[in-house]
Amino acid sequence: MWDSNFRTGGIAFSCSDVQLPYLGAIVENKVLQWALYKKARHIPNLELLTSTSIESIELPKNTFDEKEVPPVSQPAASSVTLTTKDGRKLSTRLLVRFRGSHIAVH
DSSP, rough: OTTTTOSSSOOOOOOGGGGGGGOOOOOHHHHHHHHHHHTTTTTOOOOOOOOEEEEEEHHHHOOOOTTTTTOOSSSOOOOOOEEEETTEEEEEOOOOOOOTTTSSOO
């Protein structure tokens, strides 16, 4: 990390700058992934797919662009269908997208 003001390689946040009691935390990605994995493997009826990746994503027809706000009268989107590289088809009502240079879901 590069801080052009201090050249120390760090940055400083203060909750008093925005009049809040607490801002949150910065957590290294691998630490967060490991914590989520440890928790997820104990959730009943959850299958973790760690040895495949996403080949394609089929969005429902009533999907809105992330910058658009759907009208209140619009029904919730139906399921998203994912096809994995090993040929499995999975459907879900919620697909979480993580942004990053090595993330397949963009």
